[in-house]
Amino acid sequence: MTSGFSTDSIHAGYEPDSLYGSINVPIYASTTFAQDGLAELRNGYEYTRVGNPTITALEKTVAALEGSQYAVAYASGMAAIDTILRVLLKPGDHIVIGNDAYGGTYRLIAQIFNKWQITHTVVDTTKPEDVKQAIQENTKVLWVESPTNPALDVVDIAAVAAVKGNAALVVDNTFASPYLQKPLELGADVVVHSSTKYLGGHSDVIGGLVCANDADLEEELRFFFGWVGAIPSPFDTYLTARGIKTLSVRMERHCDNAEKVAEFLDGRDEVARVCYPGLESHPHHEVAKKQMKRFGAMVSVVFQTEEQAKKFCKSTKLICLAESLGGVESLLEHPATMTHVSVEGSELAVPPELVRISVGIEDIDDLIADIEQALAQL
Template identity: 70%
Template sequence: MTAADNQGFSTASIHAGYEPDSLYGPINTPIYASTTFAQDGLNELRGGYEYTRVANPTITALERTVAALEGGKFGKAFSSGMAATDIVLRILLRPGDHLIFGHDAYGGTYRLIDSVFAEWGVEYSVVDTTDVDAVREAITDRTKVIWLETPTNPNLSVTDIAAVAGIKGSAKLVVDNTFASPYLQRPLALGADVSLHSTTKYLGGHSDVVGGVVVTDDADFDEQLAFYQGGVGPIPSVFDAYLTARGIKTLSVRMERHCDNAERIAEFLDSRPEVSQVLYPGLASHPGHEVAKKQMDRFGAMISVRFAGGEEAARQFCLNTRLICLAESLGGVESLVEHPASMTHQSVNGSQLEVPRDLVRISVGIEDVEDLLADVETALDAIN
């Protein structure tokens, strides 16, 4: 696994994107808490910086770091993952265009497409993207974007990125890489045009910052992203950019522990009679296991579970954990559990993307795995 300049991933996560300046030599990226920057003359900018809505050195350092880890040439940071999603779609789509996305995509992405872009005149097709033939059949001469999540939220479906890249034609292939992080998966190397993250999750990693980032090799697309940063203003604060960059420095060590813990917990859940199905790409029984082995370095730390006792059992499990906190979001150092149908994915209820009501999503943290297993076992035992 390599990153910028043939450095190892851990090295790049610490050093890529920033070098100590010649004035004071700070090891950490400084927080440039300034809205504006002194100019040496009329429109003579120092280092290319004039106003933080347009660019800021702290934000630039974060963008360069994530681009390096993704193996991309360009990166742009935004105030949230949804802001990044919205801007990418605004650039790539126009009224009358066609979009393809997965039948188990994130509820917030579906809500944005269905309530904003559809009203704007964009048509969309909901497809099982794990079926490459189904994606091929859905492509029309008006298809401008194929939007993938892999693994998906919350069903943990795995799509073959390279296979879809091979049949996309002139459409742009955008991959939401949030669940995997660049430590486990790098979509651009597999043929994607754009890789997108909610940096709120694994990149930040500590449940204390909201943000998004978009990475591409396309200079023209990057210029358009920069225009929307400055022209619309959906930028992260410099403090959020600093926190995200600080989180990235430990991404590799965190992801190893996340994955170790998730593999143990998935195997334990798979052995329990209360559970009807464990959705985790690391299990050989998972339908996307072989594809995940091919395009991911490990299988991640998200697990979804379907309960034999239906929705009531799922709800009881969520309410019975003590160490694993009942909360939305994911990717932080602490373990979280939620019931998507009544929490993060309410917006897809009644749609083609409706989440099974017997499903629970677990974001496995980096606590001692024996403590997590004990909490899971206690919660399962308490189901009536």
Template identity: 70%
Template structure:
């Protein structure tokens, strides 16, 4: 997998986007904790920066690095993944527009569309995006955007990005939320996406200590719009957050390989348990999206969803892990478990996106696999 200037991924994650400065030779991107920048004359900017809401060297370095890793010409950082989502939707949608998105999309994305954008007169169609033909058939004359998650949250559905891009080509732009995969495992721009979204809070930051979002694209006009909204709405990351995110990004490749190693082992272990009804993990050959994931992803990721035989069993599992913390979010070095129906996905209750109440989502960290397996076994033993 190549990145900027044909560098390897790990090399680009460490070096792309920043070179040691000429003044002191700082190896790491400096934290430019300045709201404003001195000018050489009236609107004569030094290095292109005037006010941090409209641009800052620390933030720019992060944007360039993620863009390089995604094979993109442009990148824009935001204060959170949902802020980035909101901006993308604002750019593409207008009153009377139509949107197509997946039947198991992230609850926060659905809430924003269903409770905010519909007040603008935006319409939407929910479709099983694993069926590219169905996505194509859902596109209408007023369809302004097709929104994908793959792998999806929390159903772990796998959508063939290239097939969907072909099905909607020339009729609607395609945006892919690539948060679960990260740039290391999947590059949707190369498969036909117009833009790619990341919650950098997750794998890119990687340490559960910083919130952020980022959008990359090869479309210069779209990048101009992103830049306008970035400064116009002010939903930017702080320079300290940008620094922490960039620091986490340097180890993305090594972390993701360990994440994936652990997830593959845990998925197989859970799959062998009689107390588990179904393991939803694309790395298992029984997963309906296994072949597509093997084709478009480098590895299968570190998210596992498990369906138990009852909601009571699912809750018991969540309440009886010790190493694996009961907490929302994902993508950090530590393993986390949650019950989506009562935690991250409450907003889709009683909707077409409602999550099964017997489903548990596990974000597999990079701890020693023996300790994780032991913890999983203890939680399984607590199920009656």
């Protein structure tokens, strides 16, 4: 029997245990597990660095939501990104990455992987023809975000998958979450998440996940999971699983609020441009309509001047000035001097007039009032 998304978010990956019938997955706060004999594991667990029942439950839940054969959890989104790149790449290989990507991802590729003779090409991934031209004989990874961070461009994942050749198409699905978008169904080979964001949803846990269908790839990811040890704690995975139970209802409220915030800001004299896929003026609105359930909760605003952008960031009262995103509370930041400072001077440099808003689930009237009073101070 097939289940709906909300049902899977609550029930997939765990059934009440046979010992006490705990409705929620227990936090198995044990580093090691008793064995029934020499190398005879009880239910497959020996040491938490290579596997833990709480971690397994989260992985099964996310795999069900992404429609993947498996998911592997890591201690952070960056640990997940680093691991999948190390599994897919070797010295002499080449990677194609979008020209609007998370600064931490680009920093890892440009400053760490380049030391291992891995080269990269930056391209506008919203243009499949440009992606095709950028792919070389040694291209092993095509790295895509959609929507992108922070300009909120939308990549036609199916169109890019059609031109990827032998490269693995890896899609960072953090901004959309599996509730709004299923990259594997669109032709992606691998999906990554910073579960710190919408999956956890409450700004209280750090984590990452890699989802895919290739059994050999899973084996390698599991090796890295144990050998390198970038594993999440059982408590962190419990918190993430608890957050996922309300993912669908949170995302609906997030999207409701974001649409109204974008509409309010659109056309204001202080604003040069609003970047939100839900606006018909967005250059990729039709692509977003095709591949996303709704348009997401991130809104980026390009002000007329850098001074206005910075002052706006310091003038809101309810919306907190802070990095990160995807929590129930609204946050805003200035990417050029905060999350994306590492791409300054590169092809991924963020306009200093841009402010990124992670729209939370507060009462929309309160959010609009806060934005309005902040605009009045510019």
